[in-house]
Amino acid sequence: MPERMVIVGGDAAGMSAGSQARRLRGPDDLEIIAFERGHFTSYSACGVPYWISGLVDGPDALIARDPETFRRKHAIDVRLRHEVTAIDLDRREVIARALDDGGRELRERFDTLVYATGAVPVAPPWEQDDIAGIFGVQTLDDGSALRAWLDAEPRPQRAVVVGGGYVGVEMAEALIRRGLAVTLVDRGPQPMSTVDPDMGAMVREALCGLGIDVRTGVSVTGVAERGGRVSAVLTGSGELPADVVVLGLGVRPNTALAERSGLPLGVTGGLRTDLRMRLVGAPGPSGDGTMGGIWAAGDCVETVHRVTGQPVHIPLGTHANKQGRVAGINIGGGYATFPGVVGTAVTKVCDLEVARTGLRERDAAQAGYAYVTATVESNNRAGYFPGAAPMTVKLIAERGTGLLLGAQIVGRSESAKRIDVLAVALWNRMTVTEMTALDLGYAPPFAPVWDPVLVAARKAADAVGAAPS
Incomplete structure (x- = not known):
């Protein structure tokens, strides 16, 4: 047998x-x-x-x-x-x-x-199974159920997305592209809490630019229904009409x-x-x-x-x-290991790309690190080349050693995948000083002569050198 x-x-x-x-x-x-x-x-x-x-x-x-x-x-x-x-x-x-x-x-x-x-999906305490029109989006079956609801008559006109993480911001954009009026509610100071609030503020700006009503610092307390269907989301700041509710509270x-x-x-x-x-x-x-x-x-x-x-x-x-x-x-009889993660992830809101790897500031503090940060604004290409667009790179490094602890990028086309360079540096426990010498590719259609990663590493190295030991 x-x-x-x-x-x-x-x-x-x-x-x-x-x-x-x-x-x-x-x-x-x-x-x-x-x-x-x-x-x-x-x-x-x-x-x-x-x-x-x-x-x-x-x-x-x-x-x-x-x-x-x-x-x-x-x-x-x-x-x-x-x-x-x-x-x-x-x-x-x-x-x-x-x-x-x-x-x-x-x-x-x-x-x-x-x-x-x-x-x-994380289920909030106020979720009610007997009210139709509330969806988590974790599986393909979940997506099928939401599509069926959006396509049914009468067509939903107003959507509320609860939670501003990856699923929340991606679903908010998806729903507004379908022609719904969308409100995104998050209890944090900015959406996209997987990056620091200063970087999340740029995500908020992009969401608002799409016509999404972004409400931060707001907690949802419940939902209202009419005829067994969701009719509104209740918050500490008032009632938000809704024909469909999407939960983006994480998993x-x-x-x-x-x-x-x-x-x-x-x-x-x-x-x-x-x-x-x-x-x-x-x-x-x-x-x-x-x-x-x-x-x-x-x-x-x-x-x-x-x-x-x-x-x-x-x-x-x-x-x-x-x-x-x-x-x-x-x-099967072979040998392999999984050595862990650094938490590298990317997403986009319209044409704004968001990327992160490693620790955020609060993660570094919770882990007990003393750290410095460096944030630079640069372009994805040579400034004179067609299609050049701004991007922001933020690095977090350990005070004293300069060990890279984390990185975040927010920018336009061709910005987000630069996080892979930073993830490799993080994986191999490089210092920001070592990173300043990385031999990265250059040509005007792809990067400035000083790639934003190198500029950020140089600024972080300066911050490490200036920080008290």
């Missing part, structure tokens, strides 16, 4: 694990079953806002590999619309419910289990099933793994601190921040695919 691998969750991490394990072990040696409660596998949730806006087609265009491809080419038994409701560690079985078959229950044994359930690890089943969680609420993505924690039969054949990957796990060395939960598709690949290679 072949060894059996069961995957809980059929998106990036889970199916990457299955594909990599299959690449190393054939069907006669390893049977693979994947349970997915939704209608799709291996899709780009990050593309949902652009599908909502009409910029890209969906949902098929957002699917990297459909279930039939996994079944035919990878011999993975994909079972859509099956929700795993329990994991029996003693009997080495999962219990699943067939959502489209009257809730029929089935059991499947496993030798190896991959827990890859992703994340779920948390989807670990309710893990907790019920006795799998150990870390301090962030995500599952704890070792470098090979094996679940760690007692009790475990393996004797090496792992759970013995139980693996986890993706937005449901916590990982290590390479700057602070502390556990973090940073849900990104880039991490999920890498972690799933690492788990699959190890399950």
Whole structure:
């Protein structure tokens, strides 16, 4: 009898694990079953806002590999619309419910289990399930439900987006491009709290330039309904009419099933793994601190921040695919590790690009660093070259050593991907002084003779030198 691998969750991490394990072990040696409660596998949730806006087609265009491809080419038994409701560690079985078959229950044994359930939107205390028109946007099924609501008659005219993070600002832009009147509400001082408030202020300006009504420093207290449909969002500053509400309050690890089943969680609420993505924690039969054949990957796990060395939960598709690949290679008999993250991410609002990596100022302070900052304004190209546009680069460096701790960029075309240079410097623990000598490419269509990254590094090095030790 072949060894059996069961995957809980059929998106990036889970199916990457299955594909990599299959690449190393054939069907006669390893049977693979994947349970997915939704209608799709291996899709780009990050593309949902652009599908909502009409910029890209969906949902098929957002699917990297459909279930039939996994079944035919990878011999993975994909079972859509099956929700795993329990994991029996003693009997080495999962219990699943067939959502489209009257809730029929089935059991499947496993030798190896991959827990890859992703994340779920943070639900505010005032959310009410019996009021229609309130949406989180985390999965392709969520996007389909929102699209159906926006296309139904009578067409919604007014939207309120609660939360100004990545999903919030991207959805606000998507909805206004569909012709809705949009209000974005955030309790922070500026939208996009993944960057410092001085950089977030530029994001706010761009949102307002699109015609979005941005309300910051405002807390939502509830919603009003009429005929079972949302009619308004209630805040401490008054009532905001709404025909549709989109929640952009962030996400948390989807670990309710893990907790019920006795799998150990870390301090962030995500599952704890070792470098090979094996679940760690007692009790475990393996004797090496792992759970013995139980693996986890993706937005449901916590990982290590390479700057602070502390556990973090940073849900990104880039991490999920890498972690799933690492788990699959190890399950297949190879060897791979996932060494942690620095939290690199990019997004855009209209033509304004926003990027960040590493620590923000408040992160550095919380970690105990004494730090300096340097902010420069430059151009994405030589100033005389057509298409030259302004960009702002901010660096955070440790006082005394000059070690780069974090970086943020806000600017126009071709600005955001410069964050990759800074992420590499951060990954390799470079100082800002060392960065001033980086041999970066130059030509007028691509950069000024002094690239903004180099200018920012030079200013940060000066700040480190001027700071008291």
